[in-house]
Amino acid sequence: MIRTAWLVAVKDLRIEQRSRVLLWQVLPFGVMALVLSGLALGPTHAGHSSAGPGLFYLVMLLVALLMINRSQVIEGSPGTRASVATLGLDPAGVFLGKALALAVELWLTGLVLLGGAVLVLHTALAGTLSALPSVVVTLGALAAAGTLYGALTGGGQGPVTLLPVLSLPAFAPLLIAGERSFSAALHGGALWRWWLISLVALVAYLGIGILLYGVLEES
């Protein structure tokens, strides 16, 4: 399982490295969405760091939707899917690999957008840095959940337009937990509950993915 996971993660990241979709399409979208969030708040509130954590995670969710779709699209045409299916890869390993690759991409995007939050939304640098561990866990959970929902709506003949309505309700607690822990890192406050929610979600999605990804992969 681990060997397959590594193989798939490296393959996905290599494809990303070649196609540069993250760099040229997703990141500019994320930055633009962050700027638009500031504009939507109006000149009085745009520079308020209190809105920063929420807007950061909201933009991350939008970016994640794009990247989840992309993670399925790179699996290619039905012919490629058929060929790969005949390799007999362990589905749990495929799930872990795709989730890991997506997590790495989300982490990179998160780093850039955190920088954007400091610049545009005026979140304090020290507080933002201390929020990093919780951002890593929350985005990891988002990647695991996203990989599952991506397989539900992708997979060649899936209804990709359904991804937001299916996945966003599941992302809601991650948005809450992420926003709260980021806010607590900025302004002080209890963190453990929010860490717990992100961790429980991460473990739950990893467990479900390992158990059920094979069911989703069946033709």
Added chain:
Amino acid sequence: MSSPSPEVTLRDAVVLVGGFPLLSGVNLDLAPSSLTVVTGANGAGKTSLLRLLAGLVTLSSGAGVVAGVDLKGDLRELRRRVGWLGHEGSFYDDLSASENLVFAAKALARPTGEVASVLERVGLSSRAATSAKQLSAGQRRRLGLAWLLLRRPALWLLDEPYASLDDDGRTFFDQLIGDVVDSGATVVVSAHDPLRSRTLAPRTITLAGGLVVADRS
């Protein structure tokens, strides 16, 4: 001595997708180490038959055993025993020819050292580092074959491999398929028209309406 059991046995095989019968009751036996060409008009069920044999679609009714695996049983196991070459490409377009094969080799726990020799066998050594999407149609088909050579499956399923191939490409394919059958594998090829090969003498079955309507050896 009893004759070897067939590689493929289908009895009244029906495949329904979305309520539409892609296959409407196929009966078929294919001997091991044989070459069969499945012909028919568009929508006759050629690709569906190959997908059924690959374990990529489920049998809605009827019975079948392919490569020793019951079609009502573990399709994942069946998929491991067959090789598939689709006409629209069978690999990751953003990876190079060699990276695609290294991925397949690692997935199959084969030594990656085989990749170079396989690429040479299909005549793609000089294109090893080229991205798959930059290869010509014929080269892409060769890369698909390389993937299968690495796999060495017992049953080869080639979906319209001759489409958009020039004469050289066809000759190369004929030779390779001949070698594969000689080495003991079973090959099923789908094509619009019967094979015009000088070297191969396949069994040709014709599909129409999801049924076998003609069988010529």
Added chain:
Amino acid sequence: MMKLLSQRLLGPVTLVLLALTFWLGLWVTPPDKVQGNLARLLYVHPAVAWVALYLSFGTATIASALYLWKRSRSVVMDRVAHCAMEVSLVFIILTLITGSIWGRPAWGVWWAWDARLTSTAILGVFAVGYLALRRANDDFELQARRSAVVAILAAINVPIIHFSVQWWKTLHQGASVFTPGGNFKVHGIMLTTLFISLAAFTLLFFWLLRERYRVEVLREERQRVSLDEALAQRRREGVH
């Protein structure tokens, strides 16, 4: 015999209990000291919410898990899950409507960021997603498998969403509007009516589920007839 009896009696008993609930709730029970006639929603809202969030969603989840279990892939379980989720959505919408009616005088707004209200709304979107997925693919088996996974994912999310919203709310504004036990001192005829309403809406769920299941079986039978026709037509293509 028992089965026949229960089949015959389920509908009438449900209707009698519902009528009894409304009669007791609207005419017999007294208004609440604090909330007045608004408190009469107590005989509808909790029962509807129980059916929406626990009974029907739970049924859909268990049926989905049983569908995925091993290789049984029972079509009955798939149907039960699908029908229960449809009933669940109806009850979730009713829960939100009755909750808002209750909340409007109490909070002064139709929507408050109450933990239960918010998590119920999110659960409603899960149900919509489930039903949308069921309609999005022609391949029945694929559709059944994917929907079953969605139902299980939704069920796992229920506690996560509930606690996250509750903590979010609690930490934000102190105690929730609805504290456990509520503002009501429920006793006597009010308590009896509450229990009758719970029984009535529980039976209503089973009645609706059974009827929806019947419709589903009839729909599938119709489809089977058209499948036979499609098969015959497809075979004729091969003859000519």
